[in-house]
Amino acid sequence: MKKLFAMLLAVVMVLSMAACGGSSAPAATEAPAATQAPAAAPAAPAAPAAAAEFTGKLVAPFAVTSCGQSPGATMLNVVATQAQLTSVCDNAMTADAIPEGTKTLIITMGTSGKGMGAAGTDVDMELARCTELANAAHAAGMLVVGAHVEGMARRTDANDQASIDGILAVSDAVLVIDDSDSDGFFTDYCEAHSIPLLKVPKALDAGSVME
Amino acid sequence: MNKKMNLNTVKAIALVTVVFCMAVAGYLFREHRTFKETVVVSDYCTEVKKLSDYSTAIKPGSVNDCNVYIYDSGVEGGTFLLLGGSHPEEPVGPMAADLIAENLKVTQGRVFIITRANKSASTITRVGEAYPRFFNLDTNWGTKTWRFGQRHAAELDSWPDPEVYIHYPSGQNLANVDIRNINRNWPGKEDGLISERTAFAIMELIRNEGVDYTLDMHEAELEYSVENTMVAHEKGHDVASIVTMTLTAETFDVPISMEFSPKALRGLSHRDIGDHSDATSFLIEVAEPMLDRIRGITDEKLLMEGKDIFVIKAGEHGLLYAPIDENGWPIEKRVARHVATTTKLIETYSMMHPDQAIAIEGIPTYNQLLESLAPYYRDPNTVDSSLIYFD
Numbered sequence: 001m002k003k004l005f006a007m008l009l010a011v012v013m014v015l016s017m018a019a020c021g022g023s024s025a026p027a028a029t030e031a032p033a034a035t036q037a038p039a040a041a042p043a044a045p046a047a048p049a050a051a052a053e054f055t056g057k058l059v060a061p062f063a064v065t066s067c068g069q070s071p072g073a074t075m076l077n078v079v080a081t082q083a084q085l086t087s088v089c090d091n092a093m094t095a096d097a098i099p100e101g102t103k104t105l106i107i108t109m110g111t112s113g114k115g116m117g118a119a120g121t122d123v124d125m126e127l128a129r130c131t132e133l134a135n136a137a138h139a140a141g142m143l144v145v146g147a148h149v150e151g152m153a154r155r156t157d158a159n160d161q162a163s164i165d166g167i168l169a170v171s172d173a174v175l176v177i178d179d180s181d182s183d184g185f186f187t188d189y190c191e192a193h194s195i196p197l198l199k200v201p202k203a204l205d206a207g208s209v210m211e
Numbered sequence: 212m213n214k215k216m217n218l219n220t221v222k223a224i225a226l227v228t229v230v231f232c233m234a235v236a237g238y239l240f241r242e243h244r245t246f247k248e249t250v251v252v253s254d255y256c257t258e259v260k261k262l263s264d265y266s267t268a269i270k271p272g273s274v275n276d277c278n279v280y281i282y283d284s285g286v287e288g289g290t291f292l293l294l295g296g297s298h299p300e301e302p303v304g305p306m307a308a309d310l311i312a313e314n315l316k317v318t319q320g321r322v323f324i325i326t327r328a329n330k331s332a333s334t335i336t337r338v339g340e341a342y343p344r345f346f347n348l349d350t351n352w353g354t355k356t357w358r359f360g361q362r363h364a365a366e367l368d369s370w371p372d373p374e375v376y377i378h379y380p381s382g383q384n385l386a387n388v389d390i391r392n393i394n395r396n397w398p399g400k401e402d403g404l405i406s407e408r409t410a411f412a413i414m415e416l417i418r419n420e421g422v423d424y425t426l427d428m429h430e431a432e433l434e435y436s437v438e439n440t441m442v443a444h445e446k447g448h449d450v451a452s453i454v455t456m457t458l459t460a461e462t463f464d465v466p467i468s469m470e471f472s473p474k475a476l477r478g479l480s481h482r483d484i485g486d487h488s489d490a491t492s493f494l495i496e497v498a499e500p501m502l503d504r505i506r507g508i509t510d511e512k513l514l515m516e517g518k519d520i521f522v523i524k525a526g527e528h529g530l531l532y533a534p535i536d537e538n539g540w541p542i543e544k545r546v547a548r549h550v551a552t553t554t555k556l557i558e559t560y561s562m563m564h565p566d567q568a569i570a571i572e573g574i575p576t577y578n579q580l581l582e583s584l585a586p587y588y589r590d591p592n593t594v595d596s597s598l599i600y601f602d
Contacts, residue, residue: 071452071469078452113436118473151459153468156436156532179466202460 054173054196057211058145061086063102063137065093067130068111068163069119072150075203076106083207092119094129095136105137106145106175109164110154123159127166134170146171148186149203151179171195177203243344244334244365247601248357250278250309250326251589253573255316257283259600262325265419266412268401274331274368275409278602279416280312280324288320289567290420291557292490294413294427294480295326297394299333299360301430302346302514303497303542306357306584307549308428311574313589320569322557323420327602328413328427329393331368331405333360343511348542352590359514363391369405379403381477389478394427397483417488423567424450424491424560427480428549430499433522433531440468441552442494444485451493453559454552462551462577465534467495493556497548498533498540515542547580 062080066073069091077089088099098105107130111123121129134144146167154160168174168189173196176186181199190197198209252259258281263271270276277296295308308326315322327333336342336359348355363369369391376390377383379400389395391406399411417425424447431438443451451469459466472481472492484492500506500522501513507521518539526535533540554574561568575587591599 069471071448071471074448075452075456075469078449079456082453112470114442114473114476115471118471118475120475150468151466153439153466153532202456204456204460 054143056196057209058106058173058175058198059103059143059211061099061102062088062104062106062210063093063098063142064089064106064108065130065133066091066108066115067126067167068109068123068154068159069115069121069126070108070110070112070150070154071115072108072110072147072154072203073106075149076108076147076206079204079206080210083210085210091115092129093133095132098133098137098140098142102137102140102142104143104145105134106147107134107167107171108150109146109148109160109167110150111157111159111163112154113159116159123162127162130167131170134167138170138172143172144170145173145175147175147206148180149175149177149206151177152182155180155185168193168195173198175200175206175209177201177205239344240335243336243358244367246345246356246358248305248309248327249355249591250280250600250602251313251591251594252280252598252600253282253313253315253589254598255282255573256312256598257281262409262412262416266401266408266415268399268408268415269412274334275329275364275405277325277327277330278600280326280600282315282317282322282324284317284319284321284570286319286570289423289561289564289569290321290323291560291569292323292413292417292420292422292425293325293553294328294425295324296330296333297328297427297480298362298392298429299327299329299358300337300342300362300502301428301499302357302359303430303499303545303549304428305333306348306542307546307553309357310546310550310580310584310587311553314573314575314587315571316573318570318572320561320567321420322569322571323416323422325413329364329406329409330602331364332362332391332393333358335361335365335367337361341509343509343514346511346514348515348584348588350585350588350590352592355588362394363388364393364404364406366391378477379407383477385478394429394480395478397478397480398487414484414488417484417490422488422490423564424493424556425480425484426553426556427484427492427494428553429494429496430502430545431496432502432504433498433500433526433533433535434503434505436532437470438496438532439465439498439548440470440496442470442472442479442481442496444472444481444492446485447491447493447560450491450556450560450563453563454555457559458552458555462555463548465498467548467552491560495549495552497545498535499545500535500540517541517545543581543584546584547577550574550580551577 080087295304396410400407481494
């Protein structure tokens with residue numbers, strides 16, 4: 001009797017895992033982009049409007065931008081191009097300027113005071129731009145990936161946290177390096193919100209999760 | 212009568228004391244200002260010019276007429292300029308530039324090195340901060356000594372400061388003392404004050420020698436947010452990305468980050484060298500606890516060991532932008548980071564711009580320098596005198 005019960009439990013567990021995996025399938029008829037959670041509401045993010053299927057790797061062509069004008073986007077763009085993948089980086093990218101054919105929109109999190117000052121922007125404007133960008137990407141069936149690849153140096157102040165919270169709320173998957181997740185913040189968030197987490201040791205290793 | 216005698220005695224003692232103090236201060240000041248640092252160039256240094264060779268903005272033999280060490284392989288390739296000593300209160304700049312000058316062999320392209328970009332600023336320390344005048348490194352052949360200085364050229368060479376410093380040519384208003392700060396003076400002004408003229412002369416070197424890229428070496432307090440980083444002009448974002456990611460992945464225990472050079476803040480090397488020449492400009496920073504405002508005793512020990520209990524305490528409370536523990540930021544680690552970054556920059560730039568490739572040899576590795584800096588400074592007593600230069 002005990003064996004039968006254990007087998008039944010195992011079957012239930014396997015079925016529940018399959019159900020989790022299925023939830024990341026594209027759902028073009030889900031709520032429209034405009035209904036997504038506001039950027040600064042990380043505790044209860046809305047599900048992305050039309051998440052593309054996540055296959056375990058980030059699929060090129062990429063469009064890469066930074067929410068906070070830090071160099072993370074440039075770094076990932078360089079990694080992608082070094083891996084012979086098509087990638088366009090524009091830290092001022094707007095919704096109507098996503099290159100045609102893009103399959104994955106990568107938005108890097110964390111801010112640079114120098115960068116935002118130079119670009120004449122601030123974290124609120126960055127969040128508004130990137131949220132709109134993510135909504136447009138979802139509507140076009142792209143995968144939206146929030147990335148944090150500059151380590152704890154980009155997790156030092158309220159601007160960094162606002163950027164992180166806002167982008168996590170619109171991400172279908174998250175890419176981080178070990179240092180960025182040294183306190184388990186991204187692991188905990190992704191587990192709590194059932195978002196796939198791609199973790200690589202260093203930024204230079206990000207090419208291993210791109211194809 | 213007795214009372215008058217006593218008063219005269221007091222006056223005489225006061226006068227003698229003041230004269231004595233002035234004499235001692237004057238002697239110390241003169242010793243600092245006239246001290247010559249020794250650079251024993253490597254056997255592969257092909258020429259040493261003076262900055263005045265490039266522009267009449269600097270008079271021959273004047274205080275900022277620094278040496279320009281040239282390493283020309285004779286093989287076609289790129290040209291790189293390394294700047295140390297922009298801020299002489301950041302000792303790693305001249306130490307790293309000096310170490311590279313003493314070991315470098317270039318087999319393709321050309322490398323130019325300036326170890327004292329604002330020599331006047333190295334002849335005086337910051338008033339009221341009780342900084343040491345010199346710092347020393349013990350080697351197996353004796354002691355190697357450098358001048359310790361401050362961010363600004365000495366008032367003796369640049370006086371008076373204007374009420375407001377208006378940066379040329381942007382017209383941006385900056386703090387008045389920054390007219391003596393070479394890293395607020397780029398691209399320089401031919402008829403300006405000494406730091407502006409020095410920056411102009413270096414720009415002339417860059418333009419006339421066809422320099423492809425430059426690196427300016429600095430240190431920063433741990434309370435400052437731009438720390439352990441490489442700042443890059445937009446012409447060099449891709450190169451800086453690779454350099455910083457590679458060093459972080461393969462070499463450094465504390466990551467080196469990257470920053471974009473802001474377009475709105477003028478006078479900085481990473482901005483205005485790139486804007487006013489064909490060269491791509493980079494700047495690097497490493498943590499220096501001696502520069503933190505919250506530091507305790509400010510002496511040569513702190514400079515060399517990079518350990519301060521108050522800075523460490525601030526780190527424990529999460530108040531700093533760079534990590535620090537009981538090991539501090541010793542001089543070996545700081546110099547090693549700048550030397551390794553220079554090497555990696557040359558390697559990466561050459562890879563991404565094959566038409567401007569530079570190939571170098573002879574520079575010790577990061578781990579070798581962590582172990583000890585001493586073996587990599589040459590003994591001036593055992594080399595041909597033609598290899599010895601003073602700055």
